[in-house]
Amino acid sequence: MHRLPRRQISRDLTRVANAPVSDVLEAIGDTDVPPAFRIGITGPPGGGKSTLINALVAERLGNSLETTLAVLAIDPASPVSGGAILGDRIRMDAIADLPGLFIRSLSSRGARNGLCDNVVDLLALLEGHGFSEILLETVGVGQSEVAVHEVVDTLVVIVPPDAGDSVQTMKSGILEMADIVVVTKGDQPGAQRMAADLAAVLRARAGREPPVIQTQSSGVGVAELSAAITAHHRWVTEQRPATLSREKRRIYHLKALIERQIHEALRSDQQIAQGTLSQSYDRLLANLRVT
């Protein structure tokens, strides 16, 4: 049985989440642990992600005593889904005490891509704590939310039967990135049709056709989903050498750090836009070296 240092992990996450870029590397710590298997769960607000994760977590932990699982839920913190944080807490309390499980909900601080701008730092920190799997919940519907694809191994896109117009947006965005598609709320009218519609759209695409799985909050379909996730992970591991995944992640992480450093440097220098363009450019570069 695993006894996770939950308070310590939680404190570390808070520290990294609030650290300026200059302090982030130290806060994460240089660890040499194998990367965790990262699973992304994304889909429209209120689509049933947290409910699904609740059931999925029990399923994945139940299968193995070796598995330790961290759930990181990114709350958009917008007025629309402002209730999400409380909702997540209520629903996830039921599983929060499972051995080997750690759950944390974080605000995306208004980032437009559905992720915290420092989500890669947080994932690296969790990996440093030795989790074998990390589940990342993000709200995503449109083109701008595809960033999540870059930071996970297996992307599960959920679509509720009542998704309405947002399905069209998803078809030209996040659905193209899906490794597995889940139609949630299978007890509601339209679920069957939604699943058939999505399967048809995905079948028409070249390349690997993602499975479409129907789930219900009663637990129907969750074992099937977990098996599909494991199968996809196996496929990825066979297709792509681990070194390549690690390099891809490293580059994404570097880009994220530098991007934030640019924002920090721009914010701290009110005069940056004065003078010629090349003067501004030099000044920004100089600021970056200082911060």
Ligand SMILES: Nc1nc2c(ncn2[C@@H]2O[C@H](COP(=O)(O)OP(=O)(O)OP(=O)(O)O)[C@@H](O)[C@H]2O)c(=O)[nH]1
């Ligand atoms: N009828 C039905 N309702 C469901 C099912 N799964 C989830 N819901 C309901 O859908 C609502 C949203 O569920 P959540 O799991 O919080 O959805 P979410 O995608 O995590 O929501 P946000 O984090 O706010 O974006 C809740 O009221 C759930 O009770 C289901 O299988 N059937």
Ligand SMILES: [Mg+2]
């Ligand atoms: Mg949720």
